[in-house]
Amino acid sequence: xxxxxxxxxxxxxxxxxxxxxxxSTGSVGIAAxxxxxxxxxxxxxxxxxxRLTDAFGQRRPLLIIAPLNVAFMLLLVWLxxxxxxxVLLVANSAAVGITTSPIGPLSRVRWYPIATPKxxxxxxxxxxxxxxxxxxxxxxxxxxxxxxxxxxxPILVAAALVATCVIPFALSRHARGPSIAADGSGTPSFVYxxxxxxxxxxxxxxxxxxxxxxxxxVTAFAExxxxxxxxxxxxxxxxxxxxxxxxVAVALPARFTLVSRILIGGFGLLIGASACxxxxxGENLAFFLFMAxxxxxxxxxxxxxxxxQWAPMGGDGVANTVIVSANVLGVAAASAAVGPLLETNIDxxxxxxxxxxxxxxxxxxxxxxxxxxxxxxR
Numbered sequence: 001x002x003x004x005x006x007x008x009x010x011x012x013x014x015x016x017x018x019x020x021x022x023x024s025t026g027s028v029g030i031a032a033x034x035x036x037x038x039x040x041x042x043x044x045x046x047x048x049x050x051r052l053t054d055a056f057g058q059r060r061p062l063l064i065i066a067p068l069n070v071a072f073m074l075l076l077v078w079l080x081x082x083x084x085x086x087v088l089l090v091a092n093s094a095a096v097g098i099t100t101s102p103i104g105p106l107s108r109v110r111w112y113p114i115a116t117p118k119x120x121x122x123x124x125x126x127x128x129x130x131x132x133x134x135x136x137x138x139x140x141x142x143x144x145x146x147x148x149x150x151x152x153x154p155i156l157v158a159a160a161l162v163a164t165c166v167i168p169f170a171l172s173r174h175a176r177g178p179s180i181a182a183d184g185s186g187t188p189s190f191v192y193x194x195x196x197x198x199x200x201x202x203x204x205x206x207x208x209x210x211x212x213x214x215x216x217x218v219t220a221f222a223e224x225x226x227x228x229x230x231x232x233x234x235x236x237x238x239x240x241x242x243x244x245x246x247x248v249a250v251a252l253p254a255r256f257t258l259v260s261r262i263l264i265g266g267f268g269l270l271i272g273a274s275a276c277x278x279x280x281x282g283e284n285l286a287f288f289l290f291m292a293x294x295x296x297x298x299x300x301x302x303x304x305x306x307x308x309q310w311a312p313m314g315g316d317g318v319a320n321t322v323i324v325s326a327n328v329l330g331v332a333a334a335s336a337a338v339g340p341l342l343e344t345n346i347d348x349x350x351x352x353x354x355x356x357x358x359x360x361x362x363x364x365x366x367x368x369x370x371x372x373x374x375x376x377x378r
Contacts, residue, residue, distance in 0.1 A: 002172070004130050006103040006165035009158035011138025013038065013073070013100065014331065015232045016154040017093050018219050019142055023151035024080040028220050030089070032339020035216070037090040039208075039332030041097030043325035047190075049102055050321030053109075054187045054314065062101055062170035066162055069099035073159040077152040097328075101166050104131050105320035108304060112316055117309075124305045125250045132243035132297060135236070139215075143233030193315040194322060199368045200303040200310075201326045203262050206360035207299065208330020210269055210353045213338045214238070214292075215331075217276070217349030218285065220342040227282050237286040238293035245297030258302040259368040265302075266361025268295030273353035299360070310371070330356075 017038050021031035052061040072095040079092055104127065111123040142154040194201065215235050222231035252261070272292025279285035303323060311319030334356070338349045 002165050002168050003103060003107045004134070005161055006101070006169045007107075007131065008134045008138055008141075009069075009161045009166075010042075010100055010103075011134045012142050012154050012158040012161075013096060014328075015139045015215055015219070015235065016142045016146075016158060017076075017096075018216070019146050019232065020077070020080050020151045020155060021089060021093075022219065022223065023146070024083070025086075025089075028216075028223065028342055029340045030086050031219070032216055032335045032342075033086065034089050034093040035212075036332040036336040036339075038093040038097035039212070039328040039335065041094035042100050043097075043327075043329035043332065045098035045100060046102045046105070046321040046325040046328065047318060048098075050105065050317040050319075051187070051190070053106060054317040058106055058109075059170050062106075062166060065099050066101055066166040066170065069096065069101065069166075070159045070162050072096045072099055073155050073162070077155050080152060101162070101169075102321050102324050103166060103169060105324050106169075106317065108308065108320050109316045112308060120308055121301065121305045122250050124308060125246055125301045128246040128249075128297065128300045128304060129243050131300065132239050132246050135239035135242070137236070139232030139239065140236040141232075143230045143236070146232070147230060187314045187318070188312045190318060193312060193318045196310050196312055196315075197307045197319050197322065199259070199363065199371045200306040200323055202363045202367065203266075203299070203360050204303050204323050204326035205330045206266070206356045206363065207269075207296070207303070208327035208332075209334040210273065210330070210356040210360070211327070212331035212334030213349050213353035213356060214273065214276075214289070216335050216339050217342060217346055217353070218289070220346050220349065221279070221285060222282065224346065225282065230282065234282050234286045235289065238289040238296065241290045241293035242296035242300065245294050246301050247297070249298040249301040252298065257372070258306050259364050259372050261298045261302040262368060263361050263364035265295040265299035266357045266359070266364060268292070269299075269357030269360065270354045271357075273350050273357060276350040276353075277347045 018031045018035050021034045022028055049061055076092045076096055108127050115123045145154045218235045219231035222234060269292060275288045279288055307319050307323050338352050341348045
């Protein structure tokens with residue numbers, strides 16, 4: 001339960017920043033820059049934290065980082081209500097991002113010593129279900145809390161969750177100690193780890209870009225159709241179907257390879273995002289998002305399972321956090337690129353997301369095929 005709730009702040013803050021800044025400034029463009037600042041810093045912070053946990057174990061780094069994260073979230077809410085300069089909002093959003101603890105990846109790392117190769121996909125499926133449930137509950141909670149309390153309230157709730165869940169996660173007896181490479185020399189180089197997990201990394205970059213384009217577009221759609229503050233609730237429909245299919249992914253036959261699942265999933269996301277351009281109301285947009293999310297669950301499970309299978313010994317923390325960083329950096333790139341364009345045409349965002357799905361399929365069909373021949377599950 002602590003692991004489940006401990007990853008909820010990430011899901012809330014991503015769209016909570018958009019909601020708060022749009023409400024305080026009235027500009028989707030500024031909100032997109034703040035979201036991008038959060039995501040870029042979060043991507044960097046995830047890898048740094050992953051490296052620290054490989055070197056020193058999970059406990060000490062998290063016990064230092066979590067309180068800082070709480071302080072920066074409280075500062076963001078205070079600052080947003082005082083009409084600050086855009087650069088201050090972006091900088092504060094980045095500070096929140098770099099101190100956000102990657103509980104999902106660190107929880108996955110805890111499975112590696114105890115799961116057999118046959119059990120690992122099931123473990124990764126369960127972790128992906130928890131992630132997707134959080135990305136259902138996170139945006140939904142932001143939408144409900146922002147609409148009923150205030151735009152800053154979701155960030156305050158996220159700060160409370162960090163204080164009450166991330167710190168206990170760090171103190172758990174299951175917290176992993178320093179990682180040891182196969183030759184006993186400690187953590188392998190970052191470049192070598194990245195070369196081993198390049199296929200799931202690049203696939204997740206495109207998935208992150210897909211998320212960034214979609215959530216920014218959904219937020220803009222809600223604002224322009226009189227559904228202010230409900231963008232997160234509409235967007236959560238995609239996470240709901242993703243959670244369902246992530247659980248079902250365990251039952252897929254082994255002959256349907258992980259790389260093939262990413263390939264087909266990419267084309268599914270292409271179709272799902274394209275269909276969103278047909279939406280005329282919050283209800284039918286939620287339906288199209290639900291249909292698109294069907295492909296996300298199996299793709300997410302496949303990406304994290306590949307990362308676990310292909311990561312070198314001693315690099316588990318970096319391998320898993322770099323995958324999450326690929327996600328948030330993709331979100332940042334798409335939010336920054338698409339956000340300003342949505343001021344005039346919302347369909348541009350959905351079409352950009354469709355291209356990201358195509359990019360994911362391209363990675364699986366080219367690099368993924370080659371890497372399947374190069375690397376065996378450890």
